[in-house]
Amino acid sequence: MTRYLLERPHQLVSLTFFSERYESAKSSISEDLTILKRTFKTRGTGLLETVPGAAGGARFIPYIKKDEASRFIDDVITSLSEEDRFLPGGYVYMSDLLGRPGVLHQVGRLIATQYVHDPVDAVMTVATKGIPIAQSIADYLNVPFVIARHDSQITEGSTVSVNYVSGSSSRIEKMALSKRSLKPGSRVLIVDDFMKGGGTVGGMQSLVKEFDSTVAGVAVFAEGAFEGERVVPNYTSLLRIHATDDHVDVTPGNYLSEIYTPERFSQLKD
Amino acid sequence: MTRYLLERPHQLVSLTFFSERYESAKSSISEDLTILKRTFKTRGTGLLETVPGAAGGARFIPYIKKDEASRFIDDVITSLSEEDRFLPGGYVYMSDLLGRPGVLHQVGRLIATQYVHDPVDAVMTVATKGIPIAQSIADYLNVPFVIARHDSQITEGSTVSVNYVSGSSSRIEKMALSKRSLKPGSRVLIVDDFMKGGGTVGGMQSLVKEFDSTVAGVAVFAEGAFEGERVVPNYTSLLRIHATDDHVDVTPGNYLSEIYTPERFSQLKD
Structure with missing residues (x-):
């Protein structure tokens, strides 16, 4: 049951099915789910939402707690600060x-926690x-990418x-997306590994609009230092990289302060 | 414990740690592992290898059984045979x-079963x-990609x-890999979505050689019809796609017959 739920995040699985x-008996399944819910909570694995009633069941919503998220970001900073990088x-x-699968899993969990x-x-x-x-974020949200x-x-x-205008090089570039890949009216999370001026992310925002869809959010692994105003006003970054000619400074991005606000935190405590 | 092992395939986790x-007590952990081993086997999730002794522990090795693999390939064939594709x-x-996360997981499990x-x-x-x-295969093998x-x-x-010479277009192309990305002496599994003449896969084989490493195998999601001899002699394909000007024929690749041979199957039955 643990495996079944872990493999299908955000999907309601009915008591009848289990x-x-x-x-x-449904009653013993119910009891097991209660134990599982407690374990998931203690271990910081995620929320096991139980929906009562005839159409009820359980839904696993993965998240990561602030201390684990913070430790992960610190570990990545240590790795990226090595001289030879x-x-x-x-x-x-x-x-x-x-x-690395382990790193990607954690990045996926972090960003999925935001949603x-x-x-x-x-x-x-x-x-x-x-x-x-x-791919890793889509995995934890259980949606296509x-x-x-x-x-x-x-x-x-x-x-x-x-x-779109690529911010870092000021060149006009082009990006294309298959017409069949996105349904109109989708809520789309835009993701990239690195953002400097935000031109590429801006291009994706235009694409989302072309598909009559809306942007649910923007998340990047790392943001670079940028003078001036970004095309993208709201985004989440795990890291901030400030590189000069002979030195690189890696610090935490805005993730921790954006996500673990009191309002959100109380939700994560359910 | 289920979650911990599922998230770390192929990694030995010690009894002491659990x-x-x-x-x-180690004795009750041992009993739980025995139950888990049986459940994994019954459900076809994979093999839970237990290593006895002071340095012992448990290692989860994911695999997929032939009937589930065969059902998955049939489902993909049904999807790909839709007219509008x-x-x-x-x-x-x-x-x-x-x-789609669900499809990618299964593809990863199938190919990982081979290894x-x-x-x-x-x-x-x-x-x-x-x-x-x-990425999905690397996830199930728990190695970097x-x-x-x-x-x-x-x-x-x-x-x-x-x-390398791209088989389908007979053009000379170039591919590059970061020098730091692969240690000498690595056993490398080469993977692609589609293979026709095998030129691209051949290019990757040359790259592996340049890194003083060896090819552990070649696996592709789909192979196209190809007249003549492929540059790549041994490979595994999940699907075979034969497209003419107005019709597409999708059939199973060589996966099922290559993998579930009696020798391998007895290993999978442990």
């Missing part, structure tokens, strides 16, 4: 971290490096494309 | 499937569409690149 699957031009090498009570229908990113993050591309390929069918 | 975490030029639209007893140190793919599959790219970016640091 009762038939495990050939047990520094790249010419003030960049930081982080592809290895974003290819514990806000509906999200799809996660959107643009190729290439945002994909693993989008869609990938916009700079080069529209024949295997995508008809696409909708937008032009 | 005993401290749950403040229980047909694209000009004999292509099939399948990006939506490869953006239940063969060591894999890393999963490799090339941008863009193989990434979600590589690396992404080769056609355009080497500044954020990758120094790269190693190879040229």
Whole structure:
């Protein structure tokens, strides 16, 4: 039962289903769910919402508690601050971290915690490096993810494309998304690995609009230092990277202070 | 305990750790593991290997049984055979499937089953569409995945690149992988969404060689019809897609017959 619920976050599983699957009375399933709910809460795994009544059942909503989230962000900062990650031009090498299942799981849990009570229908990113993050978040929200591309390929069918100004290089770029990939009226969470001026995220916002959908939020793994006003006003970042010519400074992003506000926190305590 | 093991496939977790975490005697932890082992086996979740002795513990090795694998492949074939997936030029639209967490989990479990007893140190793919599959397989094998790219970016640091002949277009192409991403002597599982002539997979094989590593295997989601000899002799495919100008034929790939041989099957029955 633990496995079944863990593998289907945000999905209501009926008591009847469990009762038939495990050939047990609904009352004993109910008791087991109560134990599970307590365990999930103690371990900080997530919320097990139980819905009473004939159409009732249980729904697992993963989240991460502030202390675990904070420890994870500190660990990532320690890793990224290693000397040999520094790249010419003030960049930081982080592809290895974003290819480790353990790191991706935690990133997914962190961002999904932000949407514990806000509906999200799809996660959107643009190729290439945002994909693993989008996939992991989509996993914890149990919704599909869609990938916009700079080069529209024949295997995508008809696409909708937008032009946008890439903030860091001030060039006009283009991104396209398959017409079939998003239903009108979707609430879309926009995700990327890195944001500087916010041009790319702005491009995705335009794409969402083209699909008659709305932006549920913007989340990035790391934000870079940026002088001036960003095209994107509201976003969540796990990290802030400030790189100069010979040194990189990695600090926590706005995630912890944005997410664990008293209002939200009381919800997470249910 | 179920959750802890499920989240860390292929990793040996010591009895001592569980005993401290749950403040229980090792003997009762042992009993619980025996129950869990039986449940995992009955449900076809995977193998719970228990290692006896002072340094002992338990290791969860996910796999999928033949009937569940076969049902999944049939379901995917049904989805892909829908009329409106047909694209000009004999292509099939399948990006939506490869953006659904449920489908990706199953693809990951299927391919990971093939490596239940063969060591894999890393999963490799090339941008863009193989990434979600590589990530899901890496998740079930609990190893990192690396992404080769056609355009080497500044954020990758120094790269190693190879040229290869793309089979379908007979063009010479290039792919590059960050120098830091793979340790020498790694056993690498090569993964892609689609293979026709095998040129791209061949490129990845050359890359693996450049990193003084060996190819543990090649797995693709779908293979296309190809006249002539492929550059890649051994591979596993979940699907075979044969598209003509006005019709698409999707059939099972060689997966089921390759994996569930009597020798392997007896191992899966432990």
